[in-house]
Amino acid sequence: MHNTEHKRYFSQELLDWYEINKRDLPWRRHRDPYYIWVSEIMLQQTRVDTVIPYFHRFIERFPTIQSLADAPEDDVLKCWEGLGYYSRARNLQAAARQVTEQYDGVMPSGKDEVSGLKGIGPYTSGAIRSIAFNIPAAAVDGNVMRVLSRYFLIEEDIMKVKTRTKMEELVLTLVPDGRASDFTQALMELGALICTPKSPKCLVCPVMEHCSARLEGKEESLPIKTKAKPPRPEYRLTAIVEGTGVHEGKILIRKRPAAGLLAGMWELPHVIVPADGGSVPAAMPEETAMVGLRDALLEEGIPVQPIGHVMDAEHTFSHIQWNMGVYRCKWQDVPPAALQAAESAAAYETGEENFRWIHVQDMERYAFPNVFIRILKVYFSS
Incomplete structure (x- = not known):
């Protein structure tokens, strides 16, 4: 067990360091729970430097919970x-609607109420409640688990629920009275700036003197972490x-389904290629790929004649990597009989339902995943 003096030293030195070294981040200039909530959602899986301009634009476009709740989903996705x-x-907007309907547009502070909002898990709930409301609450993310693993020499797999639970309980014993907001941010800041995953800056760490991992080399x-599946x-074929x-x-362009991966966003028509025997599009003859693309799109009611290869692209999600061959195609007018097994081509011609014909300047009106933005920029600049 970690003794009281060990913990007190950690908390006090950490807060003293934070007062001097904390970054000037836009969401730290206010104690508005909405701003803190938005920033914490944006910061999931995303670097601070990337988030800052998005945060400014988002708050300018949706300055209140009510304005976010009332906005068209397409506007939120575009932002x-x-x-x-x-x-x-999408979860952020759904939760904003919950807040407007259940709490008159005022962000709640209770654990059950905050945790009951769409898209808010234990970490985000703890971050909002501690940072915005100065309530002692554990916000344990990767940065925090790394710091705790090292300082307190916790040699347990941080991917396991019981390890996270243990660390949440530990954090609550570290929070100084009346300093929950600063302490939560200080702990995050130490992990982000000093106690980094590789080559931690131990010599300038405020709690170096009693860090158990450093003392034992x-x-x-640390931390011990089970590797995720690739x-x-x-x-x-796109x-x-x-x-x-x-x-x-x-x-x-077409709109993706309302549920699932990249739900409700716009994209270029594309079809999945079975990787039979390990074969991949890059290894396909260009003619074979274009015939396959033409036939697959025709089955979906999109009659095209592929002309040639434009580029290859890839995009990695947490669980899937898309490897894409991109082909320039011309729309083909075909007899209705050729589309008997497919959707009506009229929907594509008129831009009805979930399809649109767009000019380059129209891209600003539609929210595209990054991979399609990259493809379209190459195409329109050529």
């Missing part, structure tokens, strides 16, 4: 475009469909 993990944005080997590869006639100069 989030480029940050990735788009379910965060284990600072580089994302499985998926191979996709079409940049160029319009004809009234749609000359435009390309076809």
Whole structure:
């Protein structure tokens, strides 16, 4: 067990260091729970430097919980475009609607109430309650677990629930009276700036003197963490469909389903290629890939004639890696009989339902995942 003096030293030195060294971050300039909530959701899986401009734009566009709740989902996704993990944005808006309906637009502070909001797990709940409301609450993320593992020499797998629970209990014994907000941020800050995953800056660490891992030479080997499975590869053929006639100069985009990966966002039509025998699109003859793309899109009611290869692209999600061959295609007018087994081509021609013909300037109106933004920038700049 860790003695009281060991803990008191850690907490006091950490707070003293934080007062002098804390970064000037936009969400730290206010104690508005909404700002802190938005920042914590954005900071999940994303670096601080990346988040700052997104945070400014988001708060400018949706300055209150009510304004976020009332906004069209497409506007929220567009404002989030480029940050990735788009379910965060949808959950944030769903939770804003919960707050407006259940709490008159005022962010609650109770543990059960905050945890009951869409997209808020134990870490985010602890961060909001401690930072915004100065309530002693454990906000244990990767940074915090790394610091605790090293300072208190916790040689247990941080991927296990029981280890996280143990650390949450430990944090609550470390919070000085009346300093929950500063302490939570100080702990995060130490992990972000000093107690880094590789090559920790031990010589300038405020709690170096009593860090158990450093004293035993284990600072580089902690925390213990089970390696996640690598994302499985998926191979996709992607079409940049160029319009004809009234749609000359435009390309076809489609909206993804309302649920699932990248829900509700816009994309270029693409089809998955079975990796039979380990074969991949990069190894396919170009003609084979184009015939496969043409036939697969025709089955979906998108009649095209592939013209040639534009580029290859890839995008890695937490569990899937898309490997994409991108092909320029021309829209084809075909007899209705050719589409009997597919959706009506009229929907694509008129831009009804979940398909649109767009010019390059129209990209600003639609939220695209990063990989399609990259593809379209290459295409429109060529």
